[in-house]
Amino acid sequence: MSNPPASLDLTIATRESRLALWQAEHVKALLQSLGHRVTLLGMTTQGDQILDRSLSKVGGKGLFVKELEVALEERRADIAVHSLKDVPMDLPPGFALACVMEREDPRDAWVSASCASLADLPENGVVGTSSLRRLVLLREALDRLGRQDVRIEPLRGNLDTRLRKLDEGQYHAIVLAAAGLKRLGLSSRIRSIFDPEQSLPAAGQGALGIEIRSDRTDLMQALAPLVHMPTWLRVAAERTVSRAMGGSCSMPLAAYARWDAEAPQTLCLDAAWGDPEGRAVVVRVQEQARVETLDQAEALGHRVARALRAGGARAAGG
Numbered sequence: 001m002s003n004p005p006a007s008l009d010l011t012i013a014t015r016e017s018r019l020a021l022w023q024a025e026h027v028k029a030l031l032q033s034l035g036h037r038v039t040l041l042g043m044t045t046q047g048d049q050i051l052d053r054s055l056s057k058v059g060g061k062g063l064f065v066k067e068l069e070v071a072l073e074e075r076r077a078d079i080a081v082h083s084l085k086d087v088p089m090d091l092p093p094g095f096a097l098a099c100v101m102e103r104e105d106p107r108d109a110w111v112s113a114s115c116a117s118l119a120d121l122p123e124n125g126v127v128g129t130s131s132l133r134r135l136v137l138l139r140e141a142l143d144r145l146g147r148q149d150v151r152i153e154p155l156r157g158n159l160d161t162r163l164r165k166l167d168e169g170q171y172h173a174i175v176l177a178a179a180g181l182k183r184l185g186l187s188s189r190i191r192s193i194f195d196p197e198q199s200l201p202a203a204g205q206g207a208l209g210i211e212i213r214s215d216r217t218d219l220m221q222a223l224a225p226l227v228h229m230p231t232w233l234r235v236a237a238e239r240t241v242s243r244a245m246g247g248s249c250s251m252p253l254a255a256y257a258r259w260d261a262e263a264p265q266t267l268c269l270d271a272a273w274g275d276p277e278g279r280a281v282v283v284r285v286q287e288q289a290r291v292e293t294l295d296q297a298e299a300l301g302h303r304v305a306r307a308l309r310a311g312g313a314r315a316a317g318g
């Protein structure tokens with residue numbers, strides 16, 4: 001006979017943006033429904049403080065997770081909830097990704113009151129995004145429409161700040177992850193959702209990950225019911241591409257995996273790599289494989305990274 005699962009006292013370290021708090025509350029509610037007692041420990045990260053420079057210039061993804069890891073290290077918290085997109089490919093020694101949860105909408109959203117689409121932008125229109133990936137993919141789409149007049153301008157800050165900058169008229173439209181808007185009940189702001197063919201999502205976009213100290217095997221068991229394996233396999237493949245390309249936000253790289261609707265257990269992985277100067281997409285590849293384990297997902301990711309390099313993509317730092 002197995003023992004009933006232990007009820008734990010758990011502290012969740014979280015950033016304090018509205019989206020981060022929503023995500024932490026979401027995990028808190030799930031853990032409480034499993035019988036655990038949960039408190040939140042809110043904290044500000046460097047990524048939240050540096051708002052005047054593009055993230056790719058100031059050190060990238062690690063900026064959003066470092067302080068949370070210090071809280072885990074100092075045992076002030078047990079788990080950290082992250083948007084997987086912001087989590088570096090390799091966690092520092094002593095930390096582990098214990099759980100990947102079911103994915104929200106992974107796609108990019110077009111947010112604009114005045115323009116229904118790219119084609120609808122006025123002469124010399126301005127679109128806001130700070131993601132190099134979105135910049136490169138938008139530029140490509142605009143060039144195809146013959147819209148060299150449209151400018152793409154940097155846009156930083158949390159979701160509310162970005163929406164305010166749009167509302168103030170600094171941009172005609174902005175591009176954001178649909179997942180964040182949906183989680184915060186802001187779906188009505190979404191004018192349209194990009195087909196992944198056009199704006200291929202970033203590795204891990206829309207998925208939540210839970211990080212722990214790797215010695216906390218007790219927590220792995222407690223978190224097991226929150227694991228969504230179909231999502232974990234998708235994002236493992238995507239993140240492997242990113243890791244293999246030296247993934248950082250200073251490289252325009254998209255990696256998006258989806259399950260084939262017809263073939264059982266078959267994962268289709270698309271990737272796009274752009275010139276780091278952010279001008280035009282140079283390489284797009286697609287591979288698929290039967291995937292039932294994380295190892296197989298990673299093998300697919302490596303194949304896609306090799307195909308990107310064969311097509312002319314260069315890994316960062318080498």
Ligand SMILES: NCc1[nH]cc(CCC(=O)O)c1CC(=O)O
Nearest residue numbers: 083085176177179180205206207
């Ligand atoms: N880079 C910031 C970030 N990290 C996660 C999300 C959205 C939610 C998600 O992808 O889970 C966002 C905002 C955005 O890209 O518009």
